[in-house]
Amino acid sequence: MSSLGFLSGAIHHQPRNGIRRVCHVVAAVPSMAEYVEDQVLRKFDAGDVERVIKSWHSARDGEVLESFHEDGSVLQQAGSFIAGLDARNWHEVDEYQWAQGLEQDFEVIRDELDKCMKQRSLEKRGNNIWATAVKEEAMAYGPDWRTLVLQDRGIWEPKNSKIFKDTVKILKKHKVPSSEVFFARQSPKTGIKPHTDNTNFILTAHLSLRVPKDKSWIKVGNQQRFWEDGKMLIFDTSFMHETWNDGDTDRHVLLIRFWHPELSRKEIKALETVFRAIEEYEMKVAY
Numbered sequence: 001m002s003s004l005g006f007l008s009g010a011i012h013h014q015p016r017n018g019i020r021r022v023c024h025v026v027a028a029v030p031s032m033a034e035y036v037e038d039q040v041l042r043k044f045d046a047g048d049v050e051r052v053i054k055s056w057h058s059a060r061d062g063e064v065l066e067s068f069h070e071d072g073s074v075l076q077q078a079g080s081f082i083a084g085l086d087a088r089n090w091h092e093v094d095e096y097q098w099a100q101g102l103e104q105d106f107e108v109i110r111d112e113l114d115k116c117m118k119q120r121s122l123e124k125r126g127n128n129i130w131a132t133a134v135k136e137e138a139m140a141y142g143p144d145w146r147t148l149v150l151q152d153r154g155i156w157e158p159k160n161s162k163i164f165k166d167t168v169k170i171l172k173k174h175k176v177p178s179s180e181v182f183f184a185r186q187s188p189k190t191g192i193k194p195h196t197d198n199t200n201f202i203l204t205a206h207l208s209l210r211v212p213k214d215k216s217w218i219k220v221g222n223q224q225r226f227w228e229d230g231k232m233l234i235f236d237t238s239f240m241h242e243t244w245n246d247g248d249t250d251r252h253v254l255l256i257r258f259w260h261p262e263l264s265r266k267e268i269k270a271l272e273t274v275f276r277a278i279e280e281y282e283m284k285v286a287y
Contacts, residue, residue: 005080005199089221212247
């Protein structure tokens with residue numbers, strides 16, 4: 001599973017309201033910044049993707065969005081951002097038709113996960129089954145948070161999506177605007193430390209599959225909510241958030257990272273182009 005935004009890692013400094021500038025890898029490698037922008041402008045009219053280009057320039061220049069909400073008690077923080085997007089720590093299920101559809105089909109997804117987890121051959125058949133967090137995320141997530149990836153930055157993982165074909169079929173049936181999809185497991189008596197995922201143009205949804213009732217929660221901003229089997233939680237992880245599983249069993253959710261609904265289709269395609277161009281450039285440099 002890759003990092004959520006243009007830049008990897010969480011932000012660790014004293015926040016203030018507004019946009020501040022920090023030093024990071026994009027600013028240090030101007031040729032990558034030029035390559036990525038060129039790839040975007042080759043495919044899109046500048047007027048259609050102006051906000052994406054501005055977002056990339058902000059990343060290039062080391063700018064960080066920092067905004068306090070609800071009388072200054074809730075921090076939103078992102079190094080990969082598009083200015084002016086609707087910013088709320090929590091979103092409601094009735095705002096998204098696809099989320100309501102997933103709730104209706106949750107038993108199929110849960111049963112497929114249960115069935116596959118009982119198969120001894122799962123790790124051999126799949127790819128990175130129940131992997132730990134990548135290095136830059138490990139500080140906040142810890143060793144007890146594991147993932148099983150179905151989709152990464154818009155690309156379906158071929159082995160795992162074939163194993164979980166019913167789940168993938170349901171996601172496609174409901175036209176989920178996903179960028180990443182994976183099962184996430186959190187062990188008993190463990191949690192994720194307060195952090196931000198560093199990006200405001202991708203939101204997160206959890207479909208609860210098997211969770212300890214009234215004992216497993218997530219706090220986004222200053223509001224805590226509990227996972228409940230068959231129900232969705234939708235939130236913005238550019239807000240500071242944390243989790244805890246106080247139960248005696250694992251917590252399993254289907255985690256979906258999806259594009260902010262205020263983005264245009266062309267902007268989404270342009271952002272996907274940015275991600276691909278970064279990977280292409282890194283491969284060119286490596287070889």
